[in-house]
Amino acid sequence: MTDGDYDYLIKLLALGDSGVGKTTFLYRYTDNKFNPKFITTVGIDFREKRVAYTASNPNGTATGKTFKVHLQLWDTAGQERFRSLTTAFFRDAMGFLLMFDLTSQQSFLNVRNWMSQLQANAYCENPDIVLVGNKADLADQREVQEKQAKELADKCGIPYFETSAATGAEVDKAVITLLDLVMKRMEQCVDKPPADPANGNGAAKLGEGQPNEKRCAC
Amino acid sequence: MDLSFLHVLERERVLEVLQRDRNLRMIEEERIRKMKCDLQELRRKGAKSYARQYGERTCARCQRPLGKLWNTGAVCRGCSHRICNRCRVGVADWKCTVCYAYREVKIRSGEWFLEERAKKFAATTDKYETIGEKLLKFYCVQRHIAVVPPTPPPHMEYEFRGRFRELKNSKAFTQSMEDLMVCFRSHIKKFSNSQNDVRGDLLTVDPNGKASCFRYSTQKSLSDTDINKSCSLTKRESLPNLFKKSKDSDHESSSTGAEEETSFSSEHSFDHRSSISSISTECGIFEGILVSGEMELAVAYNSSGSCLEITVGGCRNLTYGNSKKKKSHPYVKLYVLPDKNSKMKTSVKKNTTEPVYNEVFKYNIERHLLFGKRLQASVWHSGTLTKKVFLGEVLIPLDAWRQENSSFQGFYWYPLCPKAETLNGVTAENNGH
Numbered sequence: 001m002t003d004g005d006y007d008y009l010i011k012l013l014a015l016g017d018s019g020v021g022k023t024t025f026l027y028r029y030t031d032n033k034f035n036p037k038f039i040t041t042v043g044i045d046f047r048e049k050r051v052a053y054t055a056s057n058p059n060g061t062a063t064g065k066t067f068k069v070h071l072q073l074w075d076t077a078g079q080e081r082f083r084s085l086t087t088a089f090f091r092d093a094m095g096f097l098l099m100f101d102l103t104s105q106q107s108f109l110n111v112r113n114w115m116s117q118l119q120a121n122a123y124c125e126n127p128d129i130v131l132v133g134n135k136a137d138l139a140d141q142r143e144v145q146e147k148q149a150k151e152l153a154d155k156c157g158i159p160y161f162e163t164s165a166a167t168g169a170e171v172d173k174a175v176i177t178l179l180d181l182v183m184k185r186m187e188q189c190v191d192k193p194p195a196d197p198a199n200g201n202g203a204a205k206l207g208e209g210q211p212n213e214k215r216c217a218c
Numbered sequence: 219m220d221l222s223f224l225h226v227l228e229r230e231r232v233l234e235v236l237q238r239d240r241n242l243r244m245i246e247e248e249r250i251r252k253m254k255c256d257l258q259e260l261r262r263k264g265a266k267s268y269a270r271q272y273g274e275r276t277c278a279r280c281q282r283p284l285g286k287l288w289n290t291g292a293v294c295r296g297c298s299h300r301i302c303n304r305c306r307v308g309v310a311d312w313k314c315t316v317c318y319a320y321r322e323v324k325i326r327s328g329e330w331f332l333e334e335r336a337k338k339f340a341a342t343t344d345k346y347e348t349i350g351e352k353l354l355k356f357y358c359v360q361r362h363i364a365v366v367p368p369t370p371p372p373h374m375e376y377e378f379r380g381r382f383r384e385l386k387n388s389k390a391f392t393q394s395m396e397d398l399m400v401c402f403r404s405h406i407k408k409f410s411n412s413q414n415d416v417r418g419d420l421l422t423v424d425p426n427g428k429a430s431c432f433r434y435s436t437q438k439s440l441s442d443t444d445i446n447k448s449c450s451l452t453k454r455e456s457l458p459n460l461f462k463k464s465k466d467s468d469h470e471s472s473s474t475g476a477e478e479e480t481s482f483s484s485e486h487s488f489d490h491r492s493s494i495s496s497i498s499t500e501c502g503i504f505e506g507i508l509v510s511g512e513m514e515l516a517v518a519y520n521s522s523g524s525c526l527e528i529t530v531g532g533c534r535n536l537t538y539g540n541s542k543k544k545k546s547h548p549y550v551k552l553y554v555l556p557d558k559n560s561k562m563k564t565s566v567k568k569n570t571t572e573p574v575y576n577e578v579f580k581y582n583i584e585r586h587l588l589f590g591k592r593l594q595a596s597v598w599h600s601g602t603l604t605k606k607v608f609l610g611e612v613l614i615p616l617d618a619w620r621q622e623n624s625s626f627q628g629f630y631w632y633p634l635c636p637k638a639e640t641l642n643g644v645t646a647e648n649n650g651h
């Protein structure tokens with residue numbers, strides 16, 4: 001499916017406890033299908049999707065320019081025994097889908113741990129993250145209230161979505177929101193003034209040094 | 219990081235994933251390479267110079283004259299040059315075409331990400347290598363141990379060993395592993411001796427401009443002109459909208475005074491980093507080193523002396539020639555291609571990735587003979603004993619200097635590229651000392 005005909009390669013990564021639905025979520029996003037079987041992810045995996053991205057102004061209006069974005073969506077195993085492998089991959093991702101299971105209080109409690117894992121291993125201290133509460137379709141089994149999760153997300157200053165990989169609800173929105181954050185981040189990174197002003201202007205060097213003719217003998 | 223904690227089957231699964239990742243990465247690297255080639259072309263074109271009335275106010279990008287009352291031009295925030303209306307991108311917060319292209323490439327190539335990450339993980343491993351790449355390299359090598367015949371190494375670059383030493387898992391990695399790498403290396407070396415052929419094809423992009431093909435043909439070496447041809451093929455519209463504007467304005471084909479380019483690049487933050495480095499995996503494979511940084515050169519034709527005067531200003535953001543020890547003793551070597559007897563070298567600067575040379579070289583040649591000639595300026599790390607490590611090169615077509623009054627004479631920062639072709643002179647570098 002891949003050719004080089006795209007404008008940006010954006011690498012995102014899904015993390016969170018085992019069983020929260022990372023693999024299923026990504027499969028829903030890329031293929032729009034649901035797989036009710038639970039197949040443990042071995043260490044790491046990734047899926048790809050080509051999307052059209054339309055840049056928007058800060059006020060939210062579209063600027064009209066549309067780009068082709070190739071998404072590489074890394075899936076990680078949540079299990080402890082793969083931890084050293086999966087966290088090593090954190091450093092190569094530009095944005096993160098931090099997922100928990102709305103029907104598991106424990107998976108929500110672990111969000112903080114995952115946050116600190118990110119802080120330690122991601123490319124910067126405050127990478128772009130979207131908090132995702134998955135399995136919203138299982139309303140009767142819900143253990144985590146929206147308010148609770150929203151509070152945490154607000155505290156961390158990140159967006160929060162309640163998704164269902166089973167129905168597809170909010171799945172696209174969560175990913176696109178993250179993509180949008182990353183795209184904005186790129187612009188900020190290149191537009192902020194360089195930390196160290198360039199010293200040494202080329203033209204100034206002209207006079208210095210002793211222009212001596214040299215020819216190598218060997 | 220290694221995969222020894224996984225079961226055999228699990229490891230196979232992970233390696234499969236990493237292999238898929240590698241395929242994607244190769245496409246990405248090729249895309250970036252083209253993007254950066256286009257950018258270099260844009261810079262080069264912008265700097266190509268023709269006769270220009272002294273003192274006339276012109277746009278720094280297209281060289282169209284600027285009026286006194288209308289179209290007076292305005293100063294670009296990126297490079298501080300006076301720019302006409304036509305050479306601006308954006309409305310309120312506009313930039314000139316070159317500044318815009320720089321910014322765009324930095325975003326689209328993912329360079330922004332590498333820069334950010336380098337701030338956090340300053341002195342750790344290779345800036346460009348992903349963890350997947352690293353693991354894959356290590357395991358693929360290990361899995362092929364049995365296949366490689368144990369021949370003694372003809373020569374070996376210390377650097378290459380150094381890189382693998384970083385990768386190795388101390389218990390799994392033995393002396394025999396190192397020997398293996400050495401002969402792996404020598405095989406590649408043999409293979410790359412016929413690089414002229416390979417290169418031509420590496421550069422070939424299929425006419426549809428789709429995925430490029432890495433055909434390793436058996437045809438004998440390309441002549442210089444063939445190489446030029448295939449180089450020009452690489453110019454494709456990978457940044458379609460981006461360069462249109464400048465292309466339109468280019469056919470008047472006048473250009474900047476190069477001294478303007480100089481001040482431009484020294485201010486530009488993109489220049490703090492490598493240009494082509496992140497894409498130089500092919501170079502990484504051949505040489506065990508990644509290319510980064512730029513070289514500052516001034517080229518002028520001296521009519522009274524009938525010679526080409528090449529001033530090597532310096533380099534910046536070079537990779538370490540010896541990444542293990544984080545050391546570089548760089549020097550610059552010049553050739554006026556295709557003349558293989560034209561070798562000129564600067565002095566060696568010790569322990570720096572930002573060497574300043576300010577050395578002038580003269581190459582005697584009639585002006586009209588510059589047609590079709592190219593200046594090859596390569597940076598080498600002068601390692602222990604006779605080991606030379608390639609750090610990058612710049613190839614500059616000299617046709618523009620055939621014009622009288624060529625004002626393209628000032629200093630200019632050129633992005634360093636992976637090795638474009640093997641010359642006799644270059645191969646001799648390893649033996650000739």
Ligand SMILES: Nc1nc2c(ncn2[C@@H]2O[C@H](COP(=O)(O)OP(=O)(O)O)[C@@H](O)[C@H]2O)c(=O)[nH]1
Pocket residue numbers: 016017018019020021022023024025035036037038039040041078134135136137138163164165166167
């Ligand atoms: N009902 C429901 N089940 C889900 C949802 N997402 C995942 N699952 C199920 O939860 C189990 C674990 O999902 P999986 O994607 O393998 O979790 P991972 O370990 O995070 O990758 C599987 O049986 C899925 O079918 C969802 O949104 N709704």
Ligand SMILES: [Mg+2]
Pocket residue numbers: 022023024039040041075076077
């Ligand atoms: Mg999974």
Ligand SMILES: [Zn+2]
Pocket residue numbers: 277278279280281282301302303304305467
């Ligand atoms: Zn102009």
Ligand SMILES: [Zn+2]
Pocket residue numbers: 294295296297298299313314315316317318
């Ligand atoms: Zn500018």
